[in-house]
Amino acid sequence: MRSRRLVISVAVIAATVGFIPGLAQADPITSKVPGVTAPDVNRIKDAAHFPTFKSPAERSVRRALPGSKGVAAGNGGAVAQQATGNPDLAIVLNAASTTAHALDLQTQVLSADASLIVTIAWGDGTTDKAAATGPTVLSNSHTYAELGEYTIKVTVTDAVNQAEVVNEFTVMTAGSDFTPYAPTRLLDTRDGTGAVQGKVAPYGSTRVKVGGNGGIPAGVTAVTLNVTVTNTTSGGHITAFAEDTERPASSNVNFEAGQTVPNLVIVPVGKNGYVELANRGAQSVDLIADVTGYFTRTASSGYTPMTPARFVDTREGLGTAQAKVKGRGVIATSISGLNGVPHGIKAVALNVTVTNPEQAGHLAVFPGGGPIPTASNLNFTVGQTIANSVIVPVAPDGSINIFNGAWSPTDVVVDVVGYYSTDSKAAFMPMGPFRMVDSREKNDWISGPLKARSYLPLPFYDGWGVEGCVLNATVTNTKGVGFLSVAPDSNAWVDYLNGTAKTPERPVSSALNWTAGKTVPNLVQASSGKHNVIDFWNQGWSDIDLVVDLFGFYQST
Numbered sequence: 001m002r003s004r005r006l007v008i009s010v011a012v013i014a015a016t017v018g019f020i021p022g023l024a025q026a027d028p029i030t031s032k033v034p035g036v037t038a039p040d041v042n043r044i045k046d047a048a049h050f051p052t053f054k055s056p057a058e059r060s061v062r063r064a065l066p067g068s069k070g071v072a073a074g075n076g077g078a079v080a081q082q083a084t085g086n087p088d089l090a091i092v093l094n095a096a097s098t099t100a101h102a103l104d105l106q107t108q109v110l111s112a113d114a115s116l117i118v119t120i121a122w123g124d125g126t127t128d129k130a131a132a133t134g135p136t137v138l139s140n141s142h143t144y145a146e147l148g149e150y151t152i153k154v155t156v157t158d159a160v161n162q163a164e165v166v167n168e169f170t171v172m173t174a175g176s177d178f179t180p181y182a183p184t185r186l187l188d189t190r191d192g193t194g195a196v197q198g199k200v201a202p203y204g205s206t207r208v209k210v211g212g213n214g215g216i217p218a219g220v221t222a223v224t225l226n227v228t229v230t231n232t233t234s235g236g237h238i239t240a241f242a243e244d245t246e247r248p249a250s251s252n253v254n255f256e257a258g259q260t261v262p263n264l265v266i267v268p269v270g271k272n273g274y275v276e277l278a279n280r281g282a283q284s285v286d287l288i289a290d291v292t293g294y295f296t297r298t299a300s301s302g303y304t305p306m307t308p309a310r311f312v313d314t315r316e317g318l319g320t321a322q323a324k325v326k327g328r329g330v331i332a333t334s335i336s337g338l339n340g341v342p343h344g345i346k347a348v349a350l351n352v353t354v355t356n357p358e359q360a361g362h363l364a365v366f367p368g369g370g371p372i373p374t375a376s377n378l379n380f381t382v383g384q385t386i387a388n389s390v391i392v393p394v395a396p397d398g399s400i401n402i403f404n405g406a407w408s409p410t411d412v413v414v415d416v417v418g419y420y421s422t423d424s425k426a427a428f429m430p431m432g433p434f435r436m437v438d439s440r441e442k443n444d445w446i447s448g449p450l451k452a453r454s455y456l457p458l459p460f461y462d463g464w465g466v467e468g469c470v471l472n473a474t475v476t477n478t479k480g481v482g483f484l485s486v487a488p489d490s491n492a493w494v495d496y497l498n499g500t501a502k503t504p505e506r507p508v509s510s511a512l513n514w515t516a517g518k519t520v521p522n523l524v525q526a527s528s529g530k531h532n533v534i535d536f537w538n539q540g541w542s543d544i545d546l547v548v549d550l551f552g553f554y555q556s557t
Contacts, residue, residue: 060090103174121155148298184291229255238278302424353385449544467555
């Protein structure tokens with residue numbers, strides 16, 4: 001039976017859970033309550049492209065055991081016969097990553113009918129040992145504490161025939177850790193930085209060299225870029241994706257004629273180290289890309305997501321003086337050691353909002369005490385309220401700076417959504433993108449607008465070690481002003497199934513802001529919280545259409 005999606009209206013949730021007709025959803029989870037379903041985790045796992053590894057039987061190396069080399073008087077012939085016994089003894093190895101840190105290993109032993117000992121050295125100092133009778137197939141799972149490359153060595157010992165074979169291969173964990181990078185411009189089509197000087201043609205694209213560029217190593221799996229579109233003469237959008245892969249249907253930056261619009265993207269990097277930026281507009285545009293960090297399959301900084309916590313609000317004097325940031329002025333704020341953020345972090349994930357600006361301009365966020373970068377994190381016009389995601393390295397003292405590039409004052413709000421540190425365990429798994437929600441279309445997830453002042457709860461990856469998700473949220477078909485909040489739910493999914501869910505506390509942070517008639521996307525790094533349920537709140541007074549694309553997730557197992 002086709003199930004229907006659950007949308008919660010704050011006005012009625014205390015009394016009942018409302019089911020909105022026409023909101024279609026994918027295969028249902030196990031439940032006696034009709035109409036409530038969860039995302040298909042298997043489809044998401046498939047989209048994550050977990051790597052596989054193999055080593056054929058031909059790579060097996062045979063040797064005689066030490067005891068077979070000593071020929072004792074009277075039994076030399078028997079020992080020699082034993083040393084050449086079980087001549088087909090060999091090993092076939094196949095492995096597949098199953099999570100960011102773990103993999104499954106299948107060991108196929110080719111052997112005569114003999115008693116065997118199979119020893120697996122995982123390459124991290126740990127071993128597993130099992131008795132077997134050949135031929136046989138063994139299945140094992142292993143979780144590595146640290147990301148990286150490991151050599152798995154499997155030894156099969158046949159004591160009766162005094163023979164031993166070894167097969168080994170190199171595997172690599174699927175997850176990626178983050179390395180912060182001082183904001184650096186990799187692409188500017190206006191002056192030819194990183195590409196041929198000149199606008200990107202309508203429905204054309206340009207490439208950004210990431211791997212092997214400057215201090216960024218080759219082999220990076222994903223990158224954080226602040227992508228800016230400027231000198232626009234028509235509406236359109238920009239899509240970022242790995243080179244030599246199919247261009248996805250999602251948008252990362254939406255623009256109108258005359259606008260300059262930045263947006264943060266976390267995007268997979270192609271095998272040759274490039275990211276493709278496609279102009280999906282009818283007129284040519286200039287593109288700028290600034291890097292703030294990258295991901296590799298070697299241990300560096302993991303991620304810890306948080307429920308959005310407000311660190312700065314110049315309107316109230318939170319985290320700084322109670323006054324607008326002066327034109328061309330800089331404010332500093334501490335991140336480490338406050339509101340649950342530990343000391344010693346390497347970078348911080350933020351949602352930065354400008355409101356009440358008295359003049360058009362831009363904001364730049366950078367490590368405390370560092371030079372003001374040329375890169376902008378968000379651009380604004382007079383009177384506009386606009387938010388953007390930011391990932392920025394912190395200074396050794398745990399501080400960041402915010403520069404107001406306008407010549408007149410503006411208010412600034414900063415919410416912390418997570419941080420990167422060597423003690424953080426969650427590794428990034430880039431993927432897709434994978435469209436989870438599109439309220440404009442009848443599909444396997446949801447259809448129908450998100451009602452005013454209501455929220456949409458979505459369950460994510462229960463029991464799979466996922467601590468947070470990298471999403472691109474887009475709001476369109478707007479009829480008024482408002483903002484979108486994204487936060488973990490205080491209810492477990494079973495509470496919605498049983499009709500016992502209580503109204504979560506309405507969040508105050510904004511993931512993106514909109515005005516009437518605008519389409520606005522923004523990157524969202526969302527914590528899945530204690531219950532692996534994430535809420536999307538329409539904080540406006542008019543209905544909106546919501547699109548949610550999953551670009552990856554942070555996994556601690």
